[in-house]
Amino acid sequence: xxxxxxxxxxxxxxxxxxxxxxxxxxxxxxxxxxxxxxxxxxxxxxxxxxxxxxxxxxxxxxxxxxxxxxxxxxxxxxxxxxxxxxxxxxxxxxxxxxxxxxxxxxxxxxxxxxxxxxxxxxxxxxxxxxxxxxxxxxxxxxxxxxxxxxxxxxxxxxxxxxxxxxxxxxxxxxxxxxxxxxxxxxxxxxxxxxxxxxxxxxxxxxxxxxxxxxxxx
Numbered sequence: 001x002x003x004x005x006x007x008x009x010x011x012x013x014x015x016x017x018x019x020x021x022x023x024x025x026x027x028x029x030x031x032x033x034x035x036x037x038x039x040x041x042x043x044x045x046x047x048x049x050x051x052x053x054x055x056x057x058x059x060x061x062x063x064x065x066x067x068x069x070x071x072x073x074x075x076x077x078x079x080x081x082x083x084x085x086x087x088x089x090x091x092x093x094x095x096x097x098x099x100x101x102x103x104x105x106x107x108x109x110x111x112x113x114x115x116x117x118x119x120x121x122x123x124x125x126x127x128x129x130x131x132x133x134x135x136x137x138x139x140x141x142x143x144x145x146x147x148x149x150x151x152x153x154x155x156x157x158x159x160x161x162x163x164x165x166x167x168x169x170x171x172x173x174x175x176x177x178x179x180x181x182x183x184x185x186x187x188x189x190x191x192x193x194x195x196x197x198x199x200x201x202x203x204x205x206x207x208x209x210x211x212x213x214x215x216x217x
Contacts, residue, residue: 026163027051030191037192043184044069051161052076062086069180070150074099077153082106099149100142110142113152115159115166124151125170154179162186 027050036042045063049056054076066072075089078099082089084106092102103113114132121129128148144152151173158169161183172182 027161028163028187028190037188040180040184041069043187044180047161047183047187048073048076051157052080058086062090065090069178070154071099073153073157073179074149077156078103078106078108081108081112099146100144103149110136113144113149113156115156115169117166121167121170124148124174125155128152150179154182158182158186162190 027047029050031043031046035046041063045056045059048054048063049059052059059072059076062075063069063072066075071093075086075093078084078089079086082103089102089106092105093099097105110132114129117129124147128144128151132142154173155166155169157179158164158172159166162169164172172186173179175182177185
């Protein structure tokens with residue numbers, strides 16, 4: 001009898017603890033009139049500023065220096081986890097180093113790239129996750145391509161910003177649409193007037209062109 005009461009009491013404590021633990025709400029907020037709906041680039045800069053906790057003006061300035069919007073997110077990601085400046089990362093990239101080589105040189109922990117999954121993911125993530133599992137105790141043995149790095153950052157950003165399951169984030173990214181289109185498309189779906197839009201598409205169902213183009217790196 002005492003054992004049963006103890007189990008019941010323990011169960012109640014666990015339920016109470018679970019109830020008192022706040023669920024992950026993600027970073028998603030309505031920016032209101034401070035962003036231009038239908039402008040993938042403007043929305044992407046606002047979202048990136050919030051997610052990476054960087055000043056909007058800083059994000060915009062660096063966004064114009066990378067022709068690929070994925071690269072803006074990668075540089076902000078590396079800066080966050082290495083505590084190095086965006087200038088230092090940009091200089092290393094301009095020298096010809098891959099994103100992975102830059103992250104290794106700056107001491108970014110290998111585990112931060114990967115969001116745990118319930119089962120082995122298929123392409124284009126399977127190879128990267130395989131490297132991680134095989135060489136987790138020896139990060140320098142891990143070899144990821146720029147495409148791998150871009151996909152991993154995109155999946156983590158989508159998953160954490162919008163609080164969607166990792167598998168859903170992977171599915172969105174597997175569509176082939178760039179990160180700025182994916183992030184702004186979901187924002188418009190949630191906060192715009194076009195509630196039926198699918199993730200990663202602007203109003204009218206067409207991928208946004210964006211305006212943040214500059215020197216390609």
